[in-house]
Amino acid sequence: MLLAYRTLKQDTTKHTPFNLTYRRTATLPISFTVETYSAQPINENNFQETLQRKAYTLLSTLEEKRRIAATHIEHSQARQKEWHDDKLSPVTNEFKIGNKVLLHRTKAEKQWSGKFENKWDGPFFIHEVLGNRSYKLRLDNKILAKVAHRDHLKHYHFRNNFEPLIPQIGTHSSLVNPEDIL
Numbered sequence: 001m002l003l004a005y006r007t008l009k010q011d012t013t014k015h016t017p018f019n020l021t022y023r024r025t026a027t028l029p030i031s032f033t034v035e036t037y038s039a040q041p042i043n044e045n046n047f048q049e050t051l052q053r054k055a056y057t058l059l060s061t062l063e064e065k066r067r068i069a070a071t072h073i074e075h076s077q078a079r080q081k082e083w084h085d086d087k088l089s090p091v092t093n094e095f096k097i098g099n100k101v102l103l104h105r106t107k108a109e110k111q112w113s114g115k116f117e118n119k120w121d122g123p124f125f126i127h128e129v130l131g132n133r134s135y136k137l138r139l140d141n142k143i144l145a146k147v148a149h150r151d152h153l154k155h156y157h158f159r160n161n162f163e164p165l166i167p168q169i170g171t172h173s174s175l176v177n178p179e180d181i182l
Contacts, residue, residue, distance in 0.1 A: 003028075012076040013069040020069055023058040095135060099126045100156035103137065103148055123156040 006018040007026045018026040095101060102120040127143050128136035133150035136143060 012073050014072045015065060015069050020066060023062045095126045095129070095150070095153065095155075097126050097129060100124070100158070101126060101135075101137070101153045102156050104152040104154075106152065120154070123158075 003026070006021075007016050007028065009016055013020065016026070018024075100123040102122040103124055105117075105119055105121055122139075124137040124139050124144070126135050127138040130136060130147060134147050135150070135153065137148055138144065
């Protein structure tokens with residue numbers, strides 16, 4: 001598995017990790033059955049000259065390859081940051097100190113046992129704005145130890161005199177006349 005990863009050209013660097021580490025291409029097991037440049041025999045007569053030429057070639061190209069790989073990494077990181085920033089929700093309604101908010105219960109989202117429980121806790125007050133879309137919350141006079149991120153908060157809207165509309169069972173408004181359907 002590691003051989004496959006180390007000999008695969010990476011999108012970020014445009015080189016193989018093996019090439020950037022060892023300054024050459026990897027000799028794969030298939031190279032011993034099929035004649036390749038790296039597996040070709042070297043003459044005893046010009047062994048020293050061939051070895052020096054190969055070492056010089058490897059050393060002279062290594063710095064250039066690493067510089068190109070660093071450029072590719074910078075471009076790839078900029079592209080990934082741009083993609084990540086596009087996925088963030090717009091920061092149109094930031095919270096201010098004293099605002100009432102609800103905090104999302106992320107644990108309840110993963111559990112099936114609390115299927116019908118509230119998914120939001122609160123209301124809490126924004127106690128402190130920490131930057132980077134993070135907030136300290138307080139409940140009455142107690143400040144919560146955990147920091148809450150903007151993505152886990154929503155504005156709390158108090159409903160005055162809220163009365164749910166519940167139809168009366170057995171009244172004409174809740175019964176459907178079959179002739180009305182046809």
